[in-house]
Amino acid sequence: MLRNPPPEVDVPLQQTPGGVERYRVRSAAAALTSLAAIAAISLVAGPAVADPGSGPCELTRTQAHHSLGLDTWNGAYPKPERSLNALMVFLSFPDSRPLTTPEQLTGDYFPATSDFFERASYGRFRLVPHPQRQWMRMPKPSTAYGIQRDWAPESRAAYLRDAVATADPAVDFSKYDIVYFVADPDAPGVDSDATKVVNFDRPLRADGTDLRRIVTVFEKHPPDRNVLAHETGHVFDLPDLYHRPTDGKGDWDTYVGDWDVMGSQFGMAPDLFAWHKWKLGWLGPGQVDCVRGGTSLHTLQPLGQAPQRGGSVGTRLAVVRTGPGSAIAVEARGSAGNDGDTCTEGVLVYRVRNEPASGGGPIEVLDGHPDTGACWGRSVYPPLADAPLEVGETFTVPGERITIEVADRTQSGAYTVKITS
16 A cells, blocks of 8 residues: 655644656547547637736735745745755664664665756756764664654654754754754664654754754655655645545545645656746746636646756746636646656646645646546556546536647647637
8 A cells, every 4th residue: 555645743842952658548438528629629719818927826825834825935934946955864763773874865865856856946946965974873762752653742842852952962953954854764663654844833943043844754765755855845835735534544645646746755747736836936927827818828848848958948837817715727747857757648737725724635636537547556546647638638627617728739749728718
């Protein structure tokens, strides 16, 4: 069973020292619908109403945890628009002798995590790791901290206080933007399900700097793929996009499937949604089309496709505002960059809302092929693996008078999309 990352927690602490192989299965009715769409599609657009400035389509940031409103930035989080320095501290325990070295564990996460963000940001952001070279021994056995997925706050607080105190004599925390505490994966009390970001109601204080959040890593060796990219996304104010069933049963990936690492680190196409890239400052007004009614044509570059050397990033997102706190986002996904393992390509449509908190469904992918699935055995959620629209297909957004038609695909791989709203 695939493991989803635990949600973040808020802890009150006192201040202390190209080509894609397809596996789609469709019904005859679905195939006929696609043929009808191809026959009906028109390449002649009405009046162009796409606004090159994206301001009118920005949702406002709310008080929801990791709100996807992006009119303002939450200053409690570092914004990844430059190089950020990440400290890695390796913690051992009196009840276990490490079977791995800090160098081996560093290699589990880097350069893979830095490369993920380098590609996702189109080179605008660089995550620079600073791993310590030695184990730092905690004062208590690993079993003394009660480490587990739904961790008792007092036990978690004790672990973090001890970890900061253990590292402080050898580390100057003021030099770093991000802190990773990596526990000995073979210690008997370490539970890999406990990996998460811990946010502090009141910051810890060390070396004259406030520690507002720490990434606690309890992964096995080797770890889950892209797990540190997911957790680091929380450090940049991105929400969990998976759905945790209330009874502990059911599927976790019904909201976004494979289509963003904040949904599942196991996804085939885990690049960050264009909406997330817009929030993080990696896409600007020149790369986002705001659609304000009528009919317009948009040329969307696949999200994971790198810009040509010295060239523009190009348009990566089209947005239709549907209410004060909601919007429909349209982007292209192809087999490139972080999405290189995808088994379907096309134009992805999803709904964004600014009120739901992390884990509450702030983004929901809209399935362009609701009667079929794809990529069985590879996808974390096959019903959404074939969500993107292909050339010649038309999709009407449920509950909205918005229609998306995929008119063409250029030789460079960009999609020509007609939006009527």
